[in-house]
Amino acid sequence: MPRPGRGARPGASRPEPSPPGNRPGPGDPGRAPVPQVSNRLAIERLLVTADIKKTGPEDVPPPPAAGPEAIRAIPVRHYGRYVTAILAIALFGLVVYAFSQGDINWGTIPEYFFDDRIIEGVWKTLLLTVLSMAIGIVGGILLAVMRLSKNPVTSSIAWFYIWFFRGTPVLVQLFVWFNLGLVFQYINLGFYRDEWSDFMTPLLTALLGLGLNEAAYMAEICRAGLLSVDEGQTEASHALGMSHSKTLRRVVIPQAMRVIVPPTGNEVINMLKTTSLVSAVQYAELFKFAQDIGSASGAPVEMYFLAAAWYLVMTSILSVGQYYLERYYARGSSRTLPPTPLQKIRSTVFSVRRPKGVSA
Amino acid sequence: MNAMVKAEGVHKSFGPVEVLKGIDLEVAPREVFCLIGPSGSGKSTFLRCINHLEKISAGRLSVDGELVGYRQKGDKLYELKDSEVALKRRDIGMVFQRFNLFPHMSAIENVMEAPVQVKGESKAVARARAERLLDRVGLADKAGNYPSQLSGGQQQRVAIARALAMEPKLMLFDEPTSALDPELVGDVLDVMRGLAEDGMTMVVVTHEMGFAREVGDALVFMDDGVVVESGHPRDVLTNPRHDRTKAFLSKVL
Ligand SMILES: Nc1ncnc2c1ncn2[C@@H]1O[C@H](COP(=O)(O)OP(=O)(O)OP(=O)(O)O)[C@@H](O)[C@H]1O
Ligand SMILES: [Mg+2]
Numbered sequence: 038m039p040r041p042g043r044g045a046r047p048g049a050s051r052p053e054p055s056p057p058g059n060r061p062g063p064g065d066p067g068r069a070p071v072p073q074v075s076n077r078l079a080i081e082r083l084l085v086t087a088d089i090k091k092t093g094p095e096d097v098p099p100p101p102a103a104g105p106e107a108i109r110a111i112p113v114r115h116y117g118r119y120v121t122a123i124l125a126i127a128l129f130g131l132v133v134y135a136f137s138q139g140d141i142n143w144g145t146i147p148e149y150f151f152d153d154r155i156i157e158g159v160w161k162t163l164l165l166t167v168l169s170m171a172i173g174i175v176g177g178i179l180l181a182v183m184r185l186s187k188n189p190v191t192s193s194i195a196w197f198y199i200w201f202f203r204g205t206p207v208l209v210q211l212f213v214w215f216n217l218g219l220v221f222q223y224i225n226l227g228f229y230r231d232e233w234s235d236f237m238t239p240l241l242t243a244l245l246g247l248g249l250n251e252a253a254y255m256a257e258i259c260r261a262g263l264l265s266v267d268e269g270q271t272e273a274s275h276a277l278g279m280s281h282s283k284t285l286r287r288v289v290i291p292q293a294m295r296v297i298v299p300p301t302g303n304e305v306i307n308m309l310k311t312t313s314l315v316s317a318v319q320y321a322e323l324f325k326f327a328q329d330i331g332s333a334s335g336a337p338v339e340m341y342f343l344a345a346a347w348y349l350v351m352t353s354i355l356s357v358g359q360y361y362l363e364r365y366y367a368r369g370s371s372r373t374l375p376p377t378p379l380q381k382i383r384s385t386v387f388s389v390r391r392p393k394g395v396s397a
Numbered sequence: 398m399n400a401m402v403k404a405e406g407v408h409k410s411f412g413p414v415e416v417l418k419g420i421d422l423e424v425a426p427r428e429v430f431c432l433i434g435p436s437g438s439g440k441s442t443f444l445r446c447i448n449h450l451e452k453i454s455a456g457r458l459s460v461d462g463e464l465v466g467y468r469q470k471g472d473k474l475y476e477l478k479d480s481e482v483a484l485k486r487r488d489i490g491m492v493f494q495r496f497n498l499f500p501h502m503s504a505i506e507n508v509m510e511a512p513v514q515v516k517g518e519s520k521a522v523a524r525a526r527a528e529r530l531l532d533r534v535g536l537a538d539k540a541g542n543y544p545s546q547l548s549g550g551q552q553q554r555v556a557i558a559r560a561l562a563m564e565p566k567l568m569l570f571d572e573p574t575s576a577l578d579p580e581l582v583g584d585v586l587d588v589m590r591g592l593a594e595d596g597m598t599m600v601v602v603t604h605e606m607g608f609a610r611e612v613g614d615a616l617v618f619m620d621d622g623v624v625v626e627s628g629h630p631r632d633v634l635t636n637p638r639h640d641r642t643k644a645f646l647s648k649v650l
Contacts, residue, residue: 267497269493269495269497270497270499272450272493272497273491273493273497273498273499273556274499275450275483275486276448276450276486276489276490276491276560277486277487277510277511277515277559277560277563278483278484278485278486278487278511278515278563279483279511279514279515280479280480280483281479283514283515287510287514288499291501292499292500292501368501368543
C-alpha cells in the first residue's frame with residue numbers, strides 16, 4: 038500500500054487550514070479586522086470611481102456595522118446586458134411564433150395527458166428506471182469492490198467488464214440481448230430450463246440492456262467514492278477492532294456516499310431518459326405508448342411533445358429529491374448545511390435569526 | 398509481572414528499505430512509556446506494529462503475553478485470521494496524530510461506535526459510557542457536534558474518549574499533540590496525565606519533552622530503526638550518554 042504523506046510534517050495536511058493572519062488569536066491582539074475592512078472599502082471605492090466593470094450587485098460589500106459612512110455611488114450601467122437580453126427575448130419570440138404558425142393541434146396534448154395508456158407508460162418508465170438503477174448500483178458496488186481488491190483475477194475481470202460495457206453503445210447492447218434468441222433456442226441453468234423466447238421477455242431484455250450497462254458506469258462512480266475516503270479512517274476503524282466489512286459499511290461507504298450521490302443522481306435522471314430507447318426492443322413504456330397513440334390518432338408531433346412534457350415533469354421531481362439526498366450526505370462535512378428551499382422561504386418570510394452551527 | 402508489551406529483535410522492512418532494525422524493549426503494566434527520536438526513525442512504524450496495523454518482518458512482538466498477529470504451536474507460527482486480529486485490537490486503543498475521527502458522526506456517536514458495533518453493546522449502555530468519557534475529557538457540552546465543528550484539541554480529546562470506550566488495557570499515542578496549535582496542546586496533555594494517574598499503560602510517541610519528563614516512567618530514544626538509548630526520562634533527557642541522543646536533544650529542547 039503506498040502511503041504518501043506519512044512522515045510529512047503535520048502542518049502540511051492539517052484539516053481546515055485557515056489562511057494566516059485571518060484568525061485573531063491571543064498571539065496577535067493588534068490584528069483586529071477593522072483596518073482590513075476599511076482597506077477593502079477604500080479599494081472598492083477606487084473600483085467604483087474607476088468605473089471598472091463588476092459582475093453583480095452581490096459584490097458590493099455589506100456596510101460595516103459601525104465603520105465609516107455607507108457608500109452612495111451611482112451603480113455601473115450594464116448596457117451590454119440589456120442588448121443580449123433583448124436579443125435573447127427576440128429569438129425566443131421568433132421560435133414561439135414559428136410554432137404557433139405550425140399546424141399543431143395543441144388541444145390533443147391535454148386531452149391525452151392523463152390517458153390510461155400514457156399513465157401506464159409513465160409507470161413502466163419509472164419501474165424500468167428504478168429496476169435498472171438497482172441492478173446498476175448493486176452491480177456497480179460489486180464491480181468497484183472487485184476492481185479495488187488485491188486479487189489480480191477479480192480486479193482484471195472487473196476491469197474487462199467496465200471496458201466492454203462502457204465501450205459499446207447501449208442501443209447496440211439492447212439489440213444484442215433482444216436478438217440472442219436467434220442463436221440460443223433454450224436456456225438451461227441446470228435447475229431452470231425454458232424456451233429462450235419465453236425466458237427473454239421484453240422486460241428482461243430491457244433490464245439486462247440498461248442495468249448491465251449502468252453497472253459499468255456506477256462501478257467507476259463507486260470506485261472514485263471509495264478512493265476518496267482517507268486511509269486514516271480505515272486505520273482508525275481497524276484499530277478499534279472493527280472488521281473489514283463493518284469498516285466498509287459503517288465508516289467508508291457513508292463517507293464515500295458524499296462523492297457517490299451527486300453523480301448517481303445524474304445517472305438516475307439520465308437513465309429515466311435512456312429508457313425511451315427500449316421502445317426499440319418492443320418494451321412498451323411512455324415513449325412507445327406516445328408513439329403508438331401518435332400514429333393511431335394522426336398527431337405524432339403532439340404526442341412527442343406530450344412525452345417530452347412527462348419526461349420533464351419526472352426529471353424535475355427527481356432533481357428536487359437529489360438536492361435533499363445530497364444535503365443529507367453532506368452532514369458533518371461542512372460546519373453548517375445549506376438551507377433547504379423551504380427553510381429559505383421561511384427565514385425570509387419570518388426573518389427569524391437562528392443561531393448557526395447547531396447540529397442538524 | 399508479565400510485560401504488557403515485549404519486543405525482541407523486531408524488524409520491519411518496506412520492500413528493500415529496512416525501517417526497524419532489531420528493536421528490543423519491554424513496557425511494564427501501568428507504565429507510561431515514551432518514544433522519542435528524529436523524523437523517519439521508525440517510531441510510528443513500531444507503534445503500528447504493536448496493534449498489527451503493520452506486519453513485522455522478523456523478531457517477536459507480544460502484548461500481554463500473547464504474540465501479535467500470530468499463534469504459536471510447537472515451533473511453528475500460524476498467521477491469525479483477520480477476525481482474530483480484530484479481536485485483539487479491541488484491547489489496544491490508538492490515538493493518531495491527525496485524530497481520524499469519523500466525520501459523518503457526531504462526537505458522541507464516534508465514542509459509541511465501537512462498543513455498539515464491535516462488542517454488540519446496547520445503545521443505552523454505550524451512550525451512558527460515552528457521556529461519562531466525554532465529560533472526563535472536558536467535552537460534555539460538545540456531544541452533539543460533528544468533528545468539523547470542533548477545534549483540533551477538542552477533536553483529539555474526542556479521539557481519546559473513543560479509544561477509551563473499548564476499555565483497553567493498553568493505549569498507543571502517535572504524536573497526539575503535534576498537529577495542534579500550541580495553546581491547545583495543554584488540554585490534551587492534561588487528559589493523558591489523568592489517564593496515567595489512573596494507571597493506564599501507555600506507549601507515547603511524542604515531541605513533548607516536558608510531558609515525557611513529568612509523566613513518563615520510561616523513555617526510549619530511537620534513531621534510524623534502532624534503540625539508541627533508554628532509561629528513566631529524567632536521566633536520558635538530562636544526562637544523555639550517546640552522541641546521537643545529545644545531538645537530537647540539543648535540537649528539540
Ligand atoms: N507504508 C510505507 N511504505 C514505505 N515506507 C514507509 C511506509 N511507512 C513508513 N515508511 C518509511 O519508514 C520510515 C519510518 O517511518 P515512521 O513513520 O515510522 O517514522 P517516524 O519516526 O514516526 O517519523 P515522524 O516523527 O516523522 O512521524 C520513513 O523513512 C518512512 O518513509
Ligand atoms: Mg510518526
